[in-house]
Amino acid sequence: MNRHRRSLRPSAEAEAERLREVFTEAAYDVTPSAVPLAAIERAGRLRKRRRTTAVVGSACALLVIPLAVVALREALSSGPGAEHLTSPTAVRASPSAAPKGTVRVVTPGERVKVSPDIKIWLTEDGQHWSSPGNPGSQFRSVTDGNLDLSGPGVGVQQEGAGGYEYFLSGIYHGKGDAARVEIDTAGGAVVNGTVLTLAGGPHWGVWYAMVSDAKAAESDRLTSIARRVTVYDSAGGVVASTEATR
Known part of the structure; x- marks a missing residue:
């Protein structure tokens, strides 16, 4: 029985060696695709532009709000009934x-x-x-x-x-x-x-x-x-x- 086990071991090792050779040849036949550097750069620039546009848009919104308030105040102070919109400090005491x-x-x-x-x-x-x-x-x-x-x-x-x-x-x-x-x-x-x-x-x-x-x-x-x-x-x-x- 021991002689039978010794006779199987060399054939198993040979089979394993053959499989390694097959996988190695298959790996050599596979050619990796090129890294899409240009596409990555374009995507990065697009994301950067989007972030910049969002920041600029927020700043413009912050500027527009005070300007709108100023314009509203000027319109109210010069429009009909403006005399009722004077600030408390501008109202004369009586007498x-x-x-x-x-x-x-x-x-x-x-x-x-x-x-x-x-x-x-x-x-x-x-x-x-x-x-x-x-x-x-x-x-x-x-x-x-x-x-x-x-x-x-x-x-x-x-x-x-x-x-x-x-x-x-x-x-x-x-x-x-x-x-x-x-x-x-x-x-x-x-x-x-x-x-x-x-x-x-x-x-x-x-x-x-x-x-x-x-x-x-x-x-x-x-x-x-x-x-x-x-x-x-x-x-x-x-x-x-x-x-x-x-």
């Missing part, structure tokens, strides 16, 4: 405050805040104001005949406003448009007042100023704070001037 040393055109009845407790306004028939020293509104007319509007003139009213403060105001009238008003005080100071006027050039308006004068406040007798009030036009000419009575 409004006028900067010192300026000329301001106001509408009839528009309240202007001189101080927290003093307000002044104009109507077509004259000057109105309210203050702690005078309950209710005060009035100075330009139509009752007490003012001679045929020539230039300046009126002066004076009220204590607490502490050393005084509220000075009055109606001016004359030819030309007011550009500023100066108040020469009894203490030697020059104060720039504020001018209020109505639209349409009525040739009259109202001036006012807040003046501090400790000496007058400590005096036992009524003292006129304003020595002179002068209204000037834009060229420096005098529209109206007066000297208050001591």
Whole structure:
């Protein structure tokens, strides 16, 4: 039996060797295909272009959105009803405050805040104001005949406003448009007042100023704070001037 096994082993080894030779020859007969380098490069370039287009498209979209918002805002601000779209910071408080040393055109009845407790306004028939020293509104007319509007003139009213403060105001009238008003005080100071006027050039308006004068406040007798009030036009000419009575 052992001799039979030894006789089979060489034939099995020979068969295995023959199969290896057949597979080797078959492998030599197979020619590998060329690597498609050009196709791979084209596919890579296509993918890169797609990514670039997507990034550029996103950037353009981000730019278009703000531009569209700006265009919408401009269209709304210039279109019908735009006055209702002003920002909260642009809306005037009522009553409004006028900067010192300026000329301001106001509408009839528009309240202007001189101080927290003093307000002044104009109507077509004259000057109105309210203050702690005078309950209710005060009035100075330009139509009752007490003012001679045929020539230039300046009126002066004076009220204590607490502490050393005084509220000075009055109606001016004359030819030309007011550009500023100066108040020469009894203490030697020059104060720039504020001018209020109505639209349409009525040739009259109202001036006012807040003046501090400790000496007058400590005096036992009524003292006129304003020595002179002068209204000037834009060229420096005098529209109206007066000297208050001591």
